[in-house]
Amino acid sequence: MSPRTPIAAAPPIPLGREVAYPRHYDPGLLFPIARTLGRAEIGIGAALPFVGHDRWHAYELSWLDTRGKPVVATATITVPGDSPHLVESKSLKLYLNSLNHTRFDTADAVLARVIEDLSQSAGARVDVVFGLPAMADIAHDGASIDALEVEIARYGPPDASLLAADAGEIVEEQLTSALLKSNCPVTGQPDWASLHIAYRGPRIDRAALLRYLVSFRDHAEFHEQCVERVFVDLLARCGAQALSVEARYTRRGGLDINPWRATPGHAMPARLRDERQ
Incomplete structure (x- = not known):
């Protein structure tokens, strides 16, 4: 085993340019x-x-x-x-x-x-x-909003004003969508994900939520930041008392990422993989 090479504080970012296949531990x-x-x-x-x-x-x-x-x-x-x-x-x-x-x-x-x-x-x-987590059972993953018949005309930037909730009806439910897409902020390559939302609070308007998620379609932002944006927008616009947002991104280069953000005290979601991963 060769001696450990120190990690550089700020190496040139490898995105957007040709990078040689590494032949040595680095x-x-x-x-x-x-x-x-x-x-x-x-x-x-x-x-x-x-x-x-x-x-x-x-x-x-x-x-x-x-x-x-x-x-x-x-x-x-x-x-x-x-x-x-x-x-x-x-x-x-x-x-x-x-x-x-x-x-x-x-x-x-x-x-x-x-x-x-x-x-x-x-x-x-x-x-x-x-090792890897088990595959998700779609039937128990929450209610999908993807089959809703809605007109959509905004594909970026993300528009939080599209979100709406009924303050007169407090619910606890799980919603999912496989239609989340954004782009890498440097290479422009598409990033695909399914989004899983668990919340307690005013009932979220599902058609409004779908329009909002599709408004990420031409947006360029890192995966982790997209999830944090969704979390912050839902919390501010829909008034959730408890909220969990997890995105399961599809694989690229032998890796997939699953950012999760939740209000403190919220139960951690089960560690699962989607069929697209």
């Missing part, structure tokens, strides 16, 4: 992005209005054993939502690929190294375990 490939940059735009200050995490699923993880024989695995990576930095997805892919030609004594040594590197990049303890 934690300096990880590119942290300050969460405050996206949060300032939607009015989130130092006192966060939510708890949550960013759960990554890694489908293409490999390294060499002490004999040079390849080992393959999958992993679930959980970054706390209150960490100072999010980890940019392409840099995470490149970093994991840098393990492909690196020898480790044991699988536990791989976990320890990845936890250490990702925690340093995020600025907080990151949890990493081998």
